Amino acid sequence: MKNVFNIKAAMLLTMCGLVSCTLVHKDQQSAAPDTAEAPVDGGLEKYEAYTQQFSSPTVITQNHATGHVGDFFFTHWKDGGSTSLSLDTDGEFSVDWEGGGYNYVGGPGWHFGDEDRVIGYRFDEDSGASYITLYGWGYDETMPTSDPAHLVEYYILQRWTYDPSQDGVYGKTFTSNGVEYSTYRSVREQKPSINGPSTFYQYWSKPTEERPLGEDHEIIFADHLKAWADTGWIIPDMNNFNASDDPTYQVMAVEVFNPANDGTASGQVWDATPQ
Template sequence: MKNYMCQTHFLKNTIGLLTFLSVVGCSTAEKTTQPTTVKVEQTPALTIKKFKAYTQKFTNTTTLTQNHATGHIGEYFFTHWKDGGSASLNMQTNGTFNVDWQGGGYNYVGGPGWHYGDENRVIGYRFDSDSGANFITVYGWGYDKNMAKTDPSHLVEYYILQRWSDAYEPSQNGVFGKKFVSNGVEYSTYRTIREEKPSINNTSTFYQYWSKPSQQQPLGVELEIVFADHVKAWADSGWVLPNMNNFDASDDPTYQVMAVEVFNPPADGTASGRVWNATPK
């Protein structure tokens, strides 16, 4: 449940390096630790003009510690966001990453993926460690600027949970959809609503769609998520996912990532793994 705040983006020249830093907040920008061995260049394959941050490409292993950073590391998009506290994202160009956090009263969400959602994408992943993340989940957005803003379906935040803590349970406040099996895993779907909350398109009222497995998915095993199965299951309940490949929203494109989320973590922790595109050629 990423809470967007007003953002400032800037580039800072260093000797022999150009380091992308981006800070969330409405007050004086905090000083941050510089990412490791970062070279920034334009990404020819991307024609993104609205969000300057997304045109940047880090070509080496990068550690992000600032409040907010987005872009590409190798061929993978990443989002890294927190509203305080201490959490870092270390990411390699092949989709390998780890998130480290310290206990405190704040929210963090981040991880690698793609700057757009694709209904036909199969997400391959392996998680090697998880010491208490609230969610490890496929996480993304859909947005249709042509739909009435009074219709919560115009903006959807979705979660396909793989691992979770007991701190938040979507079924408690959600509308149940259906049970279904995808790639050998049984899921239950739920829909919740966020009323006048921060989003990728300012403060909005929008739906959240959830798919939750009957049991937590294991560590150290290569797994695949067939995204189309979840889109179909949501649609079977009348929950339509709007456009997942656009730059129409005010604050972010409709990205799709494998996210680690922690909120008000009671202790230090870490989560690590790798993400890749497993879509059949």
């Protein structure tokens, strides 16, 4: 049974830039980042302005950060507001947010999407995040940017307070690991992405019912790829370092946008792929 790591981080300045804002260690909040270790994958050196390696529990507060805590990649992105991401080396994490008019998404996982990966996770707290979701990107720079399929942002929802299906085109309904999902596709026009402002697709898999707190769950990623492909939707390269801002990561994410109140979501992620 997975234990939940739940650090209540002190909030720092909300609109600080990458140069002036600090990544904070749980046990030494004034310390400089632990950057002694090199990135896990050499391709990540392209993102060295954001990507760092941590070997101990860490609290992230800046506006845009990626990196590794232990063997887990993380992303932390916001366009304002005050939100912190607390991470441990075993995949335990928590997100703490303050109410306000902004968007945040972040969590731990991997710096690429693997079609054979089975994602294990558990959440014990959720104060009403917009989404708790397996979240990631695919990108193919050889496709024309006029085709939204060249860049795909995907969500496999597990819990939500906002229903994305109201803005999407229905694809199909299928069952994976005993859970019934329906798929939807929407388009984002000139919005922030891992490759700067772009026009791209969003693919959604939404279960019939939210997944309960306090239990271990598994997401079989291949089932969702097949369901999207069955509808003619394409996932471009999910292991790509050629985007301008971030690699094509896959994380168990907490997203909040325009949160009315302060809140917390905490849990753990792990690789449950059969060996």
